[in-house]
Amino acid sequence: MADSETPQSAQPPADPASDSLHAIAPAETLRRTVSLVGALVDECRIQFGDDGVEITAIDPANVAAVGLSVDREAFEAYDADGEILGVDLDRFGDVLSMADRDALVDLALDPETRRLHLNVDGLEYTLALVDPDSIRSSPPREDLxxxxxxxxxxxxxxxxxxxxxxxxxxxxxxxxxxxxxxxxxxxxxxxxxxxxxxxxxxxxxxxxxxxxxxxxxxxxxxxxxxxxxxxxxxxxxxxxxxxxxxxxxxxxxxxxxxxxxxxxxxxx
Known part of the structure; x- marks a missing residue:
């Protein structure tokens, strides 16, 4: 299991220019995304594609699945090259809960440490990710x-x-x-x-x-x-x-x- 999140202040600040993923999004959009997928699963794969975010996940009992997309137009800034992140939704949601409804959340992936840096209303976090290969795969949304x-x-x-x-x-x-x-x-x-x-x-x-x-x-x-x-x-x-x-x-x-x-x- 991945480590718990630790304050960003314990590590050097992230440099978005050197990261393989950098996005800025409204906190409410990210919170909504986490809660919608979290209705069925505790962790998921998030794909940051050219056109935006895609998530598909299936519940442990094979009864229900979720397919979700967020267009890149929903982001204030978006630079991604197809990264797939494994995320613990409860921990990610806890970080997002620190942001005001109208706040923007800055996300940057460090490609070397495979940790996600988040800046939320001036609070900086480093979020440990889950190995995507350890998360159960789901059929593509169109196949469902x-x-x-x-x-x-x-x-x-x-x-x-x-x-x-x-x-x-x-x-x-x-x-x-x-x-x-x-x-x-x-x-x-x-x-x-x-x-x-x-x-x-x-x-x-x-x-x-x-x-x-x-x-x-x-x-x-x-x-x-x-x-x-x-x-x-x-x-x-x-x-x-x-x-x-x-x-x-x-x-x-x-x-x-x-x-x-x-x-x-x-x-x-």
């Missing part, structure tokens, strides 16, 4: 997607209400789309109580109706939906006994995330 027959776009508050209501009676919920009525359904059946919620097209941001119905674990849906910012439009791609693809934009549209959640059990 599929041609879902139905797509629903719903406001974050509507989705949160459905998940919260289902959580009162069960540990799973069914998500379904009726192509004939163009209606989105959420159902949860408990030992004694049931919950049902229906939304017609007028109550949704958008709908591309196709027949779909699958059952999902609420443990995973709670984890991924609690990170959605208020007022966000969330896209749900659904099939029958197929994974749920839940995605939305963040960082003023410069970032996007998709979660892929496998169905819990077959419905007959």
């Amino acid at each position: 997607a599929y041609d879902a027959p139905a797509e629903v776009v719903i406001d974050e508050s509507g989705l949160d209400r459905a998940v919260s209501a289902a959580d009162m009676v069960s540990d799973h919920l069914a998500l379904a789309v009726d192509s004939e009525s163009e209606t989105f359904h959420v159902d949860a059946e408990g030992d004694t109580d049931d919950v049902s919620l229906s939304r017609e097209s007028d109550d949704l941001v958008d709908i591309s109706p196709g027949d779909a119905c699958s059952l999902f674990s609420l443990d995973y849906l709670r984890d991924v939906t609690r990170e959605i910012p208020s007022g966000t439009a969330v896209t749900l791609e659904l099939g029958t006994e197929e994974p749920l693809v839940l995605g939305y934009a963040f960082a003023d549209g410069a970032g996007s995330v998709e979660y892929f959640v496998s169905p819990r059990i077959a419905r007959r």
